[in-house]
Amino acid sequence: MANRSQTGSAGKADPVGVSRPPGLAVGGSLPDVDWHGAAAGIAARHWRRTLRWVAVLMAIGFVVTFVPQFWAREWAQTRFAGWPLPFYMGAQGSILVDIGLIAVYAWLQRRNDARYHRELNALRDAHRDSLGLDSDGMSNAAASAASRSASSLAPSRVASAPTSR
Numbered sequence: 001m002a003n004r005s006q007t008g009s010a011g012k013a014d015p016v017g018v019s020r021p022p023g024l025a026v027g028g029s030l031p032d033v034d035w036h037g038a039a040a041g042i043a044a045r046h047w048r049r050t051l052r053w054v055a056v057l058m059a060i061g062f063v064v065t066f067v068p069q070f071w072a073r074e075w076a077q078t079r080f081a082g083w084p085l086p087f088y089m090g091a092q093g094s095i096l097v098d099i100g101l102i103a104v105y106a107w108l109q110r111r112n113d114a115r116y117h118r119e120l121n122a123l124r125d126a127h128r129d130s131l132g133l134d135s136d137g138m139s140n141a142a143a144s145a146a147s148r149s150a151s152s153l154a155p156s157r158v159a160s161a162p163t164s165r
Contacts, residue, residue, distance in 0.1 A: 035127050039120060046116040053108050057101045064089070064097040 068075060072086035080088045128134075 033127075033130070035123065038123055042116065042119045042123065046112060049112050050109065053105065053112070057105050061098055061101050065094045068094070 068086045068089035072090075075086055076084050078085040080093070083091075085093075
């Protein structure tokens with residue numbers, strides 16, 4: 001899978017500047033793409049971003065919660081809101097920062113999830129287009145054949161319907 005060429009299955013190189021998923025062939029031929037692998041790659045990137053944000057925010061929470069109390073004697077002369085900084089952080093400051101970190105995490109994860117869904121939907125749409133499917137999942141050829149057969153049956157049903165008077 002790693003040694004795929006940059007040309008489509010028809011042997012033509014993709015035009016420069018055309019946005020396609022990797023491996024999508026020119027001319028509507030079936031592409032040489034591992035769709036499940038691409039979706040797994042998107043999910044893996046989403047999970048790495050999630051873990052990275054969790055690690056950063058937890059490190060900030062750890063520093064805010066434990067460092068001021070660890071150096072309380074050295075920082076006792078520093079005042080915040082009229083109180084010594086270690087006392088303020090121990091009483092309410094670190095709790096407020098932790099609540100803020102939760103809000104930041106929710107905002108960041110919402111953006112991360114939206115990015116994940118956009119990438120996955122783009123991959124799904126590219127896969128559907130490469131298979132010649134419309135939005136309902138029915139192939140364009142099958143949809144046109146179904147509509148032709150329905151239109152050809154309609155007059156014959158009317159003509160052969162029993163009439164009663």
